[in-house]
Amino acid sequence: MQQHVVPKDAAFSQSEYFDPARPRTELSQAEVTLMNRYWRAANYLSVGQIYLLENPLLREPLQPLHIKPRLLGHWGTTPGLNFIYTHLNRVIKNRDLDVIYICGPGHGGPGMVANTWMEGIYSEVYPNIPENAEGMHKLFRQFSFPGGVPSHVAPETPGSIHEGGELGYALVHAYGAAFDNPDLIVACVVGDGEAETGPLAASWQSNKFLNPARDGAVLPILHLNGYKIANPTVLSRIPHDDLRKLFEGHGYAPIFVEGHEPEAMHRLMADAMDLATDMIRDIQEKARSGAASTQAPRWPMIILRSPKGWTGPKEVDGKKVEDFWRAHQVPVATCRENDSHRKVLEDWMRSYDPEDLFDADGSLKAELKALAPTGNRRMGANPHTNGGILRKELKCPPISDYAVDVTVPGEKIVQTTDVLGKYLRDVLRLNDEEKNFRIFGPDETDSNRLGAVFETTDRVWMENIEPFDVHLSPEGRVMEVLSEHLCQGWLEGYLLTGRHGFFSCYEAFIHIIDSMFNQHAKWLKVTRELKWRKPISSLNYLLTSHVWRQDHNGFSHQDPGFLDHVANKKADVVRIYLPPDANTLLWVADHCLNTWDRINVIVAGKQPEPQWLSIEDAAKHCQAGAGIWDWASNEDDAIAPDVVMACAGDVPTMETLAAVMLLREAIPELKIRVVNIVDLMTLQAKEEHSHGLTDEEFDKLFTTERPVIFAYHGYPYLIHRLTYKRNNHRNMHVRGFVEEGTTTTPFDMTVLNQLDRYHLALEAIERVPELKEKVPHVIEMLNGKLALHTAHVREYGEDMPEILNWKWTGLTA
Known part of the structure; x- marks a missing residue:
């Protein structure tokens, strides 16, 4: 199979799903020049964060002590991320769009920090890092530095709802954020390395659950820069037509933007962004007017093929760097000790012409600053990325309405989770107008005896519905797909943007999302220390079909070890509940749904079992613990x-x-x-x-x-x-x-x-x-x-x- 070489002259292609008569976007030369300068500024700031300890504006020749003693960070993906950010800013401003940016490539931190500093929100959140030379100095110094900020996109980064430290979950988080957010567009950059992970591969199917009549939109941007840490990426090497067919098979309409040459790429990316947002608007308008089919539409996506380490050094020590895996992390490694390496770095940074980008005081020049949206339209300031700002209290019915009448302990035999199902049914009903509560699970809602919820709602389903199907509807609020990864990721995205949810799962298979649980727990731990991050609703698990009632399925289904995993996390984040009967389960579930910034794990069986406590005694017992x-x-x-x-x-x-x-x-x-x-x-x-x-x-x-x-x-x-x-x-x-x-x-x-x-x-x-x-x-x-x-x-x-x-x-x- 031949490598797909990035064309030197930018190329734009689209499939038959687009109207060939559509007027193309034509940027003026002045617009192209301004956008390219903005992109150069973001690239300059990104490189500075990786390398510089002092001399942020290069107002004197670069000296060894200006360089950080330990060079940590990732350059390779960053220029592409900056390029995308620049173009999203343009469509947000031109169309007054509500857009957030999810950065899938793991270590794109320098780009996201750079762009949020340029648009001003970084200095608003962190006043000690102003928009001038002093602030730039601090911005550079803090990156991947003791007491500073991580190299990846993290809770500390304004505008982020996605931890970049682990790959595979960007797209599923994006869809979780879009559900029940009708005016929101979630731009999600998927790195081609990340695209090789199992969870990301499954995440493409999320479009089958997105209802354009009531949900927002996700704009996936697959960034093909060709390489991982030390190898080519799979999707970058398959033939162009196969790649197009792959995503058309997933139900997308791919728009390809490919090339090296910046000016031409700016023109083509602007056209691609306009085309994609036109399509999103058209899909939503038709769905909301009733003119469209109730089946899943073909949503647009952009496939951006650009060089890894774009605009960086072409070679170092005679070895290829740009458009190769050597650009992945720190392309020039020994700048403190090696004079020639330091010269490469200085030439690289000066190639962006910082005097053309920043004023004498170090602030971004006014004509460039004007390219960014303002207020909450800035992607770093969008309220959806700080979901606690938008969070509304969940309406919950009194648990006494569902209580099992226990006068003699052990006399009644009840399916405990069946009782909980009736309670959750009415939580859905009470919050129907707000549309801020969903139930998630891997094809097990009925199996876990929560079927009463289907008296209020259905499973959401945007594909074909047969006459004999039951409880499937585009309007459903139960999210079922046979992937614990998707359920977890959807729920995280939903919670992080200000809503509430509940996840039920077989106990043995919740382990599938161990690492996702880890990342969410770490996110909550860090956000508790950031006063500007507002509390979000808790992530609530019900683990049922548990170890002691998996006798029929055997050893593979018998594992209660998730509790050990949970108990490893910080005490102020995790809670573990083991209610012994229905009334204690009601109390615990009601309590958990009304908490915030927690991960609550509830374990309760679904089989008939004795009931021990009245609702009054259950409340006293649960309050004591x-x-x-x-x-x-x-x-x-x-x-x-x-x-x-x-x-x-x-x-x-x-x-x-x-x-x-x-x-x-x-x-x-x-x-x-x-x-x-x-x-x-x-x-x-x-x-x-x-x-x-x-x-x-x-x-x-x-x-x-x-x-x-x-x-x-x-x-x-x-x-x-x-x-x-x-x-x-x-x-x-x-x-x-x-x-x-x-x-x-x-x-x-x-x-x-x-x-x-x-x-x-x-x-x-x-x-x-x-x-x-x-x-x-x-x-x-x-x-x-x-x-x-x-x-x-x-x-x-x-x-x-x-x-x-x-x-x-x-x-x-």
Whole structure:
């Protein structure tokens, strides 16, 4: 296959989807000259950030001490990003458009910082970096420098809603931002290296979910500069016609702008931008007037093919740099130590002619400043990029309207998430006018027993709808696609631009978005320290179809480890909730939907299970986060119990209570305290997490010296990790998932991991001093039950009747 060489003379091509009679945009020579100067200024500022410590305007010859001692940053993608920014400014001004810029190429930070400084918003956000030589000096010095700003686009960058440190998620964030934002255009630059990632490859399908009648538009700009860190990129090397067909197959109308020569490229890019925005306006006007089909339109996209490291050094030390992978990071590497390298850098920077770009005081010249939009039309100042400014409180119904009537603990059997589904149905209904709440999930809303939401809305679907399809509509507010990456990315983009959402997923497969969760958690951590960034709605997960109820799907579906991953993050960002029944789930979900700047993880099963607490008791319990269940305990208030039976999670709670019943029947004199934990972070010390219990509160629950048998939903180590500083940690004996699983029965799953009632009861007997010597018959009985269970499930394929029909009956005297 032949390499597609970037033509030296710029070329413009389009497919049959465009009107050949459309008048072409004709820039005057004066307009081209001004735009090229603006672009040169952005490039100059970008190079300066990578290299310079002093002498920002090159008013004296470049000296070694003017160069940063450690050169960090990425040049290769930056000139293309600056070129795009310049042209977006033009169409925003000419058409009064509402546009935000998502920078997909990972390390395009210098360009985004440069452009926001040129348009003025950077100095408004950071007054210590003014729009003059002093500010330029600080701008350069801070970049990739201790105490400064990162080399990639980050929360510190005005106008950003996308962390550039990890590739693959720019386009899905763009679509999330466009949903329910009818006047917004999200310009999303996709780097050709980023385009090789799986999530980005799937993100092209997001156009099938974008409704032009009510949503904004996404303008993807695929930036083909040909190279990654040290290799060609796949999309840059496939034949032109194949590339066009690929994106036409994805449902786009690609506009190609290709070349080296700046003046011609400016003319062609201006025409491409006008064509794309004309198409967007036409698609939306037809959809909003009712004149268009309800199916997905063919949206425009731009494919910009330009040299990597455009306008930089052609060669260094006789080796090719521009239009090659050597331009990727720092093209001239030893400018402090090497005189010839420093000369290359100085010639490079002077080629932009800074005297033609900046006034004597170092500010951008007035005629160039006038090219940028003003006020909130500046992409760095657009309110959608600081979503907390636009955020409105979510309207939520009272949870008492959905409460399960619990008068006797354990008497009612209910599908817990089915109750939550009815609550979410009405959250959708109450916020229908605002259009600021959506539910996201990978084809599992019904499976996760949240199907009541379809009484209010449908799944959004812009492709063909067959007469026999159910709950599909262009107007739907449930986002389902079989990609956890897309669900996560859509939701992040939606939240970051000021809205609310809820993500339900099978517990084992939420791991697919581990790294996306990481990036969002890091974003929230940083934005909390930026006063100008306003709080956004929390990212709320419901993990259901969980490890203890994946007996039918087997070992591949059995993994509760996402909780360990979440617990690694900063305490002021993450929350983990394990509601044991429907009423606690209602309280937790309502609470989470009304929080901000958090990541809330809720784990709750969808299978029928006993209900323990009234709505009033559930509220008290959840507000405390953990508590003693007096109705399940038989301790003497005057003395400490013999054993504490603790539990966190719905199945561990049921198994704990079943173990308590077994112990009470067999050893009535044994004094037992039952402690349930719904907010896992209460286990941490108060100094480490704001929800943490004080040592005094912790000791009141768990005692300071009695054995604690802790039945936990996930991997046992996490409980030890959260409690290792506590007084009674030495007596904590945790049982949970220990990576034993298969296709089996629900109860056998707990037996395989020794979380079942029999093992919990045996553990209590083992840990209470001198007890096991007194009750060998009880130990024999419990071991016998385990043997009977193993034989029964392998003979009949289901759990024993005493397991299937078990109910909490309280404690006998």
